[in-house]
Amino acid sequence: MLDNLRECVQLGEKLGAKFVEARYEDLVLRALQRTNDVWRDIILKSRAGIGVVCYYGGASGYSFTSTANKSSMEASVSRAFKMAKGSAKAATLKLDFDRRPAIKSRKSDTLSVKDHPRSEDLTYKTDLVNRAVDTARESGANISNITGRYGELYGQKLFTNSEGSVIDWNFELVDLRCTVTSKTVAGHLVNGADGAGGTRGLEYYKSPGTTPEDIGKKAGSNAKEQLKAKACPAGKFRTLVENRLAGVLAHESFGHLSEGDFVAVGGSPLSGKLETRLGTRNATIVDHGTPDISDIGGLWLPYDDQGTEANKTTILDEGILKHYLHSRGTANYLKQKPTGNCRAIHFGFIPIPRMTNTYFDAGNLTKEEALELLDTGVYAIQSSGGQVQADGSFVFKAIRGYWVEKGEIKNPLREVSLSGNILNLLSNVEGATKDLHLYAGYFGGCGKGGQAPLPCGLGGPELIVDDVTFGGQAG
Amino acid sequence: MEYENLKNELLALVDTGLKYARTVDNQAEFELYLFYRNRAMVNITQGMVDATDGIIEGNATRVxxxxxxxxxxxxxISIDRIKRSINEATASLKSLSVKDERFKGFCEPKKPSKEGAFTDEILNIGKDELISYANALIREGKECDKKIHMVGSSCEAEWGGFAIGNTRGLQEASRSAVNSCDVYCIAVKGNERRTAYRYDISRERLIAPEGLGEKAAQKALSLLGAKKLDKTMTMPTIWTPDAAAAYLYASLGQSARGEYVVEGRSPLADKLEKEVASSMLTVIDDGQNPSGFNTEAVDAEGHPQQTVTLIENGKLQSFLFDTYYARIYGTESSGSCSRPGRPFGSALPYETSPMVRPKNMEVRPGSNSLDEMISSVDRQAVLIVDMPIGIFHSDVATGEFSAVASSAFLIEEGEKKWPLQPISVAGSFYNGFKNLIDVGNDLEKTLLTVDTPTLAFDGFSVVG
Incomplete structure (x- = not known):
């Protein structure tokens, strides 16, 4: 296949492209879903294809094929070149970049896991789901639905370009989740959920806290607790943001705004604000392609889809904006170093600036100190996602929480949305806990430019933030 | 492949694949789905251009x-790749020890419905036209006012089809073509940044980008000078078609899906033929609307697509089903099986196992214009003019939502006053249907595949 990719590069250059990138992926995706006692999904996807980017006159053109024969590949290169050449006339913002020495990957770039998902059979994986669902049933109450899901994604990613770089590594990701829906006496439905995933071997599901039984128990007991939960009051409150939710906040409300393409065109409120104080000293936000997964979890991404090695990029350093997340073109345009953030969801899309593992860095508070600092407000926990707009407005959903008074946890709260403007929020971060955890998974992911869901890691410590808007129930 | 021969070529491959499948296991039941779509797209943002032109093709087997x-x-979709999915599905089956006792077989053959509207002009759109349209949109937006600091546009043309066959004798195919464009403008004044967008999408004519750039720019400009609402209270909210479409898709578009009904996650599950909404509300899902973006002759398992009445005068009439969930529920499929494309589907739809989704939802319009709806509100209220963010991060089971409307105006004494800084709107989708206070007459086709007029609700919490 590498020879085929090299031929694509040569053909693109022969047609007149200034620079060509060709990549190939051969991935296996498996998803299993049990709903109550029924196995609804036993899914296996074989995703293989070639993508070609041709650069011409500061513009790029992209094409792709899932047919790995000579004529299809040649047609793809020709389409990519024609799109680039046609676009060059319209491109007034040129995203050229300088050549660099060729990069060669090493075998050690692929994170080694003990029990790779390819080495276990289907029954092993359905058993993980069964154990989670069965434990959830024992732990819950008034259950109307239990769904257990297992997902895995792994396979080869191969890349070459006009510089002669050869990058060959294997992506790997597993995920196990459980969701329980219970019915209140009044007939309302409430949820509880838990899960664990990332670039891990299946031995991860033997570790305390992430066994199928632990996941099922948490999902069931969370739903049971929600049966008695009250609606969150609407208004502005101090909040303790749990680490999964802090991750969504870092990703959705800040990470996207730091992506180089938004910044280059002036679409981000972070454009032109390097070295500006945007937050308190408690707010440090990092994007890291190769975190210490055995310690804090996350997703392993040693290279992006433009052949750039992973970096640890401190975007916001103790409140001061330091760096953006880049492709080679946006890095050159904004006079920064490439950060290894140019990613595509699959071969059908051109790589664009995206996040890898994005998180608030840890602080120095214990959980008890954080609750004490919170005093009175909302402890907002877990998330089902969020969204941000170009002006920095964000909304994200906590799927459960607690009302806290004078540092003491009181009654549980139902799901609630937190909203505001990220630049205001960063200036209200009062502290962070010591514990740092990253989460990644097969189910869900990041969306941008029609490319969704892209697996990303996110997480962080727990954060104390003042003056957060909660869209709960008006008194 | 050419559009003219697409169905025949895909059906021939389906036939070959099914013959092979029978040699793999003649005791098993097989279903084979083939997908082919040609897609060209140009994005221009502040002079930065992304352009893609490629063919999405793939196959899926259920055994x-x-x-x-x-x-x-x-x-x-080569025979080798088709054989691969047949072999892998069969291998998975052999290693399984889990059963689905509710499964009663794939879709039975039936006479197909009609494909949607089509113009061959879409087949002939080239990259130069797409770039030209995108540039025109940007020019219009930029020339509108100096406060328009940023304009982005995208234009897209795609055509293709799918074929489906199973060992019960079903072999059907359907084709469609669609072209679309959109433009967004950011107006800036001091530290204030306001965004607005406009779009055009059609399967029956070429897109008409003229005037869209200017409209988007004017809309963004109208949002400048926003004031804080400075209140937390329950008040009426009026949702113009783009916002109302999001509300409908996130609520009824989910809770009417047969899988949620059967699995006990839809609060509507036990409310058939009961009042679930104001009598002003009638909603259909029309898989045969000629201009609907999801209109096909057959759905994703080969069942003819249909027109389904979901809510009529406030009373819940029916749910959406595919063959699997219809049989469990004890009814017929409504032709609602999907391997999702628009509006939230995968770029590789063949990778998605069949599920139930609305095709083209449509709300029956009322009699009042937007101005009349505004003037009839005797209290403070909020007018929401674009899709609020976060509205899709709601759960079908609870129906509770909380979204942020960044494009909103205050209504006072029956008049539209000034734009508001982003407000949070929260409540229950299902209570909202009961608290519907007006349905407008301004029916619009939206990107969310929901045709709706403006809707006005009472009872949501607003924080700003």
Missing amino acids: AKENQVSFASSSG
């Missing part, structure tokens, strides 16, 4: 035997 069902897909 069932003794109440065990498995699914496998693979990219490509």
Whole structure:
């Protein structure tokens, strides 16, 4: 296949492209879903294809094929070149970049896991789901639905370009989740959920806290607790943001705004604000392609889809904006170093600036100190996602929480949305806990430019933030 | 492949694939789905251009035997790739020890419905036209006012089809073509940044980008000078068509899906033929609307697509089903099986196992214009003019939502006053249907595949 990719590069250059990138992926995706006692999904996807980017006159053109024969590949290169050449006339913002020495990957770039998902059979994986669902049933109450899901994604990613770089590594990701829906006496439905995933071997599901039984128990007991939960009051409150939710906040409300393409065109409120104080000293936000997964979890991404090695990029350093997340073109345009953030969801899309593992860095508070600092407000926990707009407005959903008074946890709260403007929020971060955890998974992911869901890691410590808007129930 | 011959070529491959499948296991039941779509797209943002032109093609197999069902897909539609998914699905089945006792077989053959509207002009759109349209949109937006600091546009043309066959004798195919464009403008004044967008999309004519750039720019400019609402209270909210479409898709578009009804996650599950909304509300899902973006002759398992009445004068009439969930529920499929494309589907739809989704939802319009709806509100209220963010991060089971409307105006004494800084709107989708206070007459086709007029609700919490 590498020879085929090299031929694509040569053909693109022969047609007149200034620079060509060709990549190939051969991935296996498996998803299993049990709903109550029924196995609804036993899914296996074989995703293989070639993508070609041709650069011409500061513009790029992209094409792709899932047919790995000579004529299809040649047609793809020709389409990519024609799109680039046609676009060059319209491109007034040129995203050229300088050549660099060729990069060669090493075998050690692929994170080694003990029990790779390819080495276990289907029954092993359905058993993980069964154990989670069965434990959830024992732990819950008034259950109307239990769904257990297992997902895995792994396979080869191969890349070459006009510089002669050869990058060959294997992506790997597993995920196990459980969701329980219970019915209140009044007939309302409430949820509880838990899960664990990332670039891990299946031995991860033997570790305390992430066994199928632990996941099922948490999902069931969370739903049971929600049966008695009250609606969150609407208004502005101090909040303790749990680490999964802090991750969504870092990703959705800040990470996207730091992506180089938004910044280059002036679409981000972070454009032109390097070295500006945007937050308190408690707010440090990092994007890291190769975190210490055995310690804090996350997703392993040693290279992006433009052949750039992973970096640890401190975007916001103790409140001061330091760096953006880049492709080679946006890095050159904004006079920064490439950060290894140019990613595509699959071969059908051109790589664009995206996040890898994005998180608030840890602080120095214990959980008890954080609750004490919170005093009175909302402890907002877990998330089902969020969204941000170009002006920095964000909304994200906590799927459960607690009302806290004078540092003491009181009654549980139902799901609630937190909203505001990220630049205001960063200036209200009062502290962070010591514990740092990253989460990644097969189910869900990041969306941008029609490319969704892209697996990303996110997480962080727990954060104390003042003056957060909660869209709960008006008194 | 050419559009003219697309169905025949795909059906020939389906036939070959099914013949092979029978040699793999003649006791099993097979279903084979082939997808082919040609897609060209140009994005321009502040002079930065992204352009893509490629063919998405893939296949998927479902195999069932003794109440065990498995699914496998693979990219490509060559016979080798088709055989791969057949073999992998069969191998999965053999290693399974889990059963689905509710599975009663794939879709039975039936006479197909009609494909939607089509113009061959879409087939002939080239990259130069797409770039020209995108540039025109940007020029219009930029020339509108100096406060328009940023304009982005995208234009897209795609055509293709799918074929489906199974060992019950079903072999059907359907084709469609669609072109679309959109433009967004950011107006800036001091530290204030306001965004607005406009779009055009059609399967029956070429897109008409003229005037869209200017409209988007004017809309963004109208949002400048926003004031804080400075209140937390329950008040009426008026949702113009783009916002109302999001509300409908996130609520009824989910809770009417047969899988949620059967699995006990839809609060509507036990409310058939009961009042679930104001009598002003009538909603259909029309899989045969000629201009609907999801209109096809057959759905994703080969069942003819249909027109389904979901709510009539406030009373819940029916749910959306595919064959699997219809049989469990004890009814017929409504032709609602999907391997999702628009509005939230995968770029590789063949990778998605069949599920139930609305095709083209449509709300029956009322009699009042937007101005009349505004003037009839005797209290403070909020007018929401674009899709609020976060509205899709709601859960079908609870129906509770909380979204942020960044494009909103205050209504006071029956008049539209000034734009508001982003407000949070929260409540229950299902209570909202009961608290519907007006349905407008301004029916619009939206990007969310929901045709709706403006809707006005009472009872949501607003924080700003």
